[in-house]
Amino acid sequence: MANRPKGHGREKIKIQEYTKELEKFKDTQRMLKFQGHPRNFLAILVGDHEPYEDNVNGKSFLPFSKKYLKTTVETMASEKQRCRISRVPDHIRGVNPALFAPAVFPIGPYHAHVGAGGAPERARRLKEQCLDEVVRLSGSKRGDFLAQMRSLVKRAREYYTEDIDMEDEAMAEMLLLDGSFVLASLHGTARLTRGSSTCGETESSDCANSFTCLEESDEENQVAVANTDVxxxxxxxxxRDLFLVENQIPFFVVQKIYELLVKNHPRADRRAVSAVEAYVRDVMAVYAKGDGEAAALQPHHLLHLSHMYLRPIEQLSPWSDDGKCSVTTVGRLRRATQYRGLMVRFRKLDIGGKAAPRSILDLAFRGGALEIPRLEIDGDTWRQMANLVLLEQASPHVGLYVTAYCAFMSQLAGTADDVALLCESGIIEHHLGGDGDVVEGFRKLCDGIIFDANDDAYNYLRPVYQALEEHCRRRTPKLLRWLRAHANCPNPWMVLGVLTIITLLCFIVQQLHHATLRNPAT
Structure with a gap:
């Protein structure tokens, strides 16, 4: 009979908790039998580091670290709700195909044979140089990397919603080439590089900076390199190209390449996301303040990692003085100019700082003011937003944060006058041809999407909708609301002022009339 692990009965609750997690995945026992005895898994979780001995087979199994096994469970849990890599629907692609197609660097099977002009061949050469550098730094052989990719092909196919018309060997080579390029281009190899780059003389201007030498390993230096030396x-x-919804490979491919890269560097961080996080944080700096939290998570691909930075702060529901919110359902928002007429103020927030919002999605309504983080809009903004919206539409379990934000802003900035007001408030700063282009950009982002503003599970801004409507219903004077509805004037305060002056003039005339009647001689 097998020996019971030491401390087997100490923490039954913890064992039961992780046992439930294990039961969700059919392949758990099969995976663990190649790495250790299943009972060792539970023993490690309760702090027992002695190996479990199977007397029947006469074989002892060495236990793993608690951190490794716990990470294994978390990884399997994340696999259950993976962000699958999907195609862009035709009705959305037709609005602006350029938003979703890579210009230079095709990544993954969807665009493996697509490119513009001479870009495919140039991109292929750069990818080969990146792979050569990864192999050189690892001290291994290219065949070792390719063997690992072959073992991941089946799992990688499951991440794509479309059938991949590629042989397993061709797909393994593609995963290795693209994974190495992603890792190198995002400075995943920078901390391991010493001396000068070996990418070559002629093409080094395109690729070598991906392996820029770093004597220091701090993240600030990596960001500086990304901004200046690259x-x-x-x-x-x-x-531009590595954060498109169709242009992705599963991140576990990059992780496996990184593990082989650092296996001879015992002091190196084993998580690929930690190696590339600084670069991604720099790319997302316009939209979110990176605080390193995303590096602790497990992204499914690069676009998913960028989406993690935008996770908004949880909104609180508005309540009236009697403890109940009178607004149960929300409809279409009013436009910015209409809210101004209803005494709603607009306040710009800057991302960063202790009390500042973490991302552009952290909207709030406080004290009669709609607080919106500043949004800088250029030609690249619509591309980033459109791909994040499609990620959420294909994988709603990640949260429809960007979708909700775009729907909110498209209604708030419904006309060029609304955009002008938001620009005047400092909330929007754009570099487009005109305010109408901003209106059109937000409108196109919402074309063809599925979104229910009354769904608490997906509309994180529903409390803001409710608070705005509550303010307009209960705290705005009825006279001002009547004037706003019936007077053809964008500012009811102006109308009220005119009425006040007319009333005073009438009062003065009336007083003069009474004075004349009392003193006819005068």
């Missing part, structure tokens, strides 16, 4: 052509196209 060739502008390479940096621009990497930041």
């Amino acid at each position: 060739d502008s052509w390479h940096h621009f196209n990497v930041a």
Whole structure:
């Protein structure tokens, strides 16, 4: 009979908790039998580090670290709700195809044979140079990496919603090439690089900066390199192409390549997300303040990682003085100019700082003021937003945060006058042809999406909708609301002022009339 692990009965609750997690996944026992005895898994979780001995087979199993096994359970849990890599629906692609197609660097099977002009061949050469550098730094052979990719092909296929028309060997080579390029281009190899880059003389201006030498390993230095030393052509196209919804590979491919890369570096961090997080944080700096939290999570691909930075602060529901909210359902928002007429003030917030919002999604309504983080809009904004919206539409379990934000802003900035008001308030700063282009951009982001503003599970801004409507219903003087509804004037305060002056003039005339009647001689 097998020996019971030491301390087997000490923490039954913890054992039961993780046993439930294990029961959710059919492949758990199969996976663990190659790495250790299943009972060792439970023993490690309760702090017992002695190996479990199976007397029947006469075999002892060495236990793993608690951290590794716990991470294994978390990884399997995340696999259950993976962000699958999907195609862009035709009716959405037709609005603006350029928002979703890579210009220079195709990644993954959907765009494996697609490119513009001479870009495919140039991109192929750069990818080969990145792979050569990864292999050189690892001290292993290319065949070792390729063997690992072959073992991941089946799992990788499951991440794509479409059938991949590629042979397993071709797909393994593609995963290795693209995974190495992603890792190198996002400075995942920077901390391991010493001396000068070995990418070559002629093409080094395009690729070598991906392996820029870092004597220091702090994240600030990596960000500085991404901003200054990286060739502008390479940096621009990497930041543009590697965060498209169709242009992705599963992140566990990058993780496996990184594990092989650092296996001979015992002091290196084993998590690939920690190696590339600084670069992604720099790309997302316009939209969110990176605080390192995303590095502790398990992204499914790069676009999913960028989405993690935008997770908004939880909103609180508005309550009236009697403890109940009179607004149960929310409809379409009023426009910004209409809210101004109803005494709603607009307040710009800057991302960063202790009390500042963490991302552009952290909207709030406080004290009669709608607080909105500043949004800088350029030609790249719509591309980033459109791909994040499609990620949420395909994987709603990640949260429809960006979808809710775009729906909110498209209604608030419904006309060029509304955009002008938001620009005047400092909330929007755009570099487009005109205010109408901003209106059109938000409108196109919401074309063809599925979104229910009354669904608490997906509309994180529902409390803001409710608070705005509550304010307009209960705290705005009825006279001002009547004037706003019936007077053809954008500012009811102006109408009220005119009425006040007319009333005073009438009062003065009346007083003069009474004075004349009392003293006819005068």
